[in-house]
Amino acid sequence: MSKGADIDVLDRKILTVLMNDAVVPYTEIAKQLDVSAGTIHVRMKKLMDLGVVTGSQLIVNPSIIGYDICAFIGIFLDKGSAYNDVRQQMQAIPEIVELHYTTGIYSIFAKVLCRDTNHLREVLNEKIQPIQGIQRTETFITLEQGFSRQINIV
Numbered sequence: 001m002s003k004g005a006d007i008d009v010l011d012r013k014i015l016t017v018l019m020n021d022a023v024v025p026y027t028e029i030a031k032q033l034d035v036s037a038g039t040i041h042v043r044m045k046k047l048m049d050l051g052v053v054t055g056s057q058l059i060v061n062p063s064i065i066g067y068d069i070c071a072f073i074g075i076f077l078d079k080g081s082a083y084n085d086v087r088q089q090m091q092a093i094p095e096i097v098e099l100h101y102t103t104g105i106y107s108i109f110a111k112v113l114c115r116d117t118n119h120l121r122e123v124l125n126e127k128i129q130p131i132q133g134i135q136r137t138e139t140f141i142t143l144e145q146g147f148s149r150q151i152n153i154v
Helices: 009-020 026-033 037-049 080-091 117-128
Strands: 069-077 096-101 108-114 134-141
Touching: 009 026, 009 037, 026 037, 069 080, 069 117, 080 096, 080 108, 108 117, 117 134
Parallel strands: none
Antiparallel strands: 069 108, 069 134, 096 108
């Protein structure tokens, strides 16, 4: 959500419904919120134009499709100015699903999904660590995801 975005309580309620289930038809949202379907369409168009909503996505359970390892990789760069080049190269690695430029001991923190530990080793040794500008990495394997959620906006 951009700073100072002009959104009201109705906008927040619409967003909350869609954040919980992105495939709810606008007509159903309208019934829930006691407004017209046209109002929902207009509000969603406004929220998209403001950059509050940047898209929607289907969430797939990675382990059911064979990606049993979730790992976080702390990445140390040779120097901060290497970030843009490293980011571009890491964006081409499909196993990296999130990448964050951070403060603290790591320059970059990446979330990686892999089929198994051998796949993770391959991603690290053959795709990530050879990237020019990366000094070294530290890997943390997730044992369980306690929860994942969007920010509560109501």
